[in-house]
Amino acid sequence: MTATGLHVLAVDLKDERMWIDLGMSALRIALILLAAWIAAKVLHKAIQRLLIDRSPERVRIQPRRVQTVGKLLNNTVSYCIYFVAFLLILGEFNISLAPLLAGAGIVGLAIGFGAQSLVRDVISGLFIILEDPFGVGDEVKIGSYKGKVEMIGLRTTRLRSWTGEVFIIPNGQINDVTNYSLHNALAVVDVTVDGGVSLERAMAVIGEAARQLKDDNVVREPEVLGVVTASADSATVRVVAECKPNTHEEVTRALNVLLRRALNELRTSPG
Structure with a gap:
């Protein structure tokens, strides 16, 4: 019995077809691994260009967060690619993939x-x-919440309002976003001029007072747009000033102080 077994083993080892099949299987496995390695490298490079080498028009993402997300995406891509390669290699050993795929699908x-x-x-x-x-x-x-962004995580975003409240918003609930920090803002002040004061003189005084505004946040000299509403006993004159992003409230307060002082002087001055 032992001699017969050795004879069969000797015949199998000399089977040329068996060695050809083994060689082809080994070649296919090597090609699968090579293709997986190339695909991973290409996708890693694409992720790097997307995150690191992106156009610097408006890159304000923290570098550490970029690196963290890049590593996360790279690892996810690698796991997916090599998992598929592993399944293909199992197929080369005639292992049925249907139960594995069914189990993975259920999980x-x-x-x-x-x-x-x-x-x-x-x-x-x-x-x-x-x-x-x-x-x-x-x-x-974001929705009904307004404040300064303190943290952007993978699961939540945290805002702090100017009165100190902290809002923690799940990222999946972020639909409508208004960003006040992208472009220059416009400070708008409406000044009411009484009917007993010359409108032309009042506009000249308002314009002169507005141009005296000294604020580092102002990027363009304030200007008087003109009368926006008028009635028999009063008129409303609008003054605007272009300022840096999200500084319009501060500039508006400074303008109000200057214009209020100028109007008081106008009312008390003779003529």
Whole structure:
């Protein structure tokens, strides 16, 4: 019995077809690994160009956060690619993939149903970081919440209002965003002029007072647009000043002080 077994083994080892099949299987496995390695390198390079080498028009993302997200995406891509390669290699050993895929599908379905909100928040957080609609330090309005962005995480975004309240918003609930920190703002002041005062003189005084505004946040000299409303006993004159992003309230307060003082002097001056 032992001699017969050795004879069969000797015949199998001399089977040319068997060695050809083994060689082809080994070649296919090597090609699978090579293709997986190339695909991972290409996708890693694409992720690096997307995150690191992006156009510097408006890059305000923190470098450490960029590196963290880049590593996360690289690892996710690598795991997916090598998992597919592993399944293909198992197929070369004639291992049935149907039970494995069915089990993975059931597990994925269970996780998907149990963590829908978490998955949605994380995916939304990734898109917020990649698309950069707002950054840390920006003054934004998200839904009914308004404040300065303190933190952008993969799952939540944190705002702090000017009165001190902290809002923690799940990223999956961020739909409408107004960013006040992207472009220059406009400070608008409406001044009411009594009917007993010459309107032309009042506008000249208002314009002169507005041009005396000295504020580092103002990027263009204030100007008088003219009368926006008028009645028999009063008129409303509008003054505007272009200022740096999210500084219009401060500039508006400074303008109000100057214009109020100028109008008081106008009312008390003779003629």
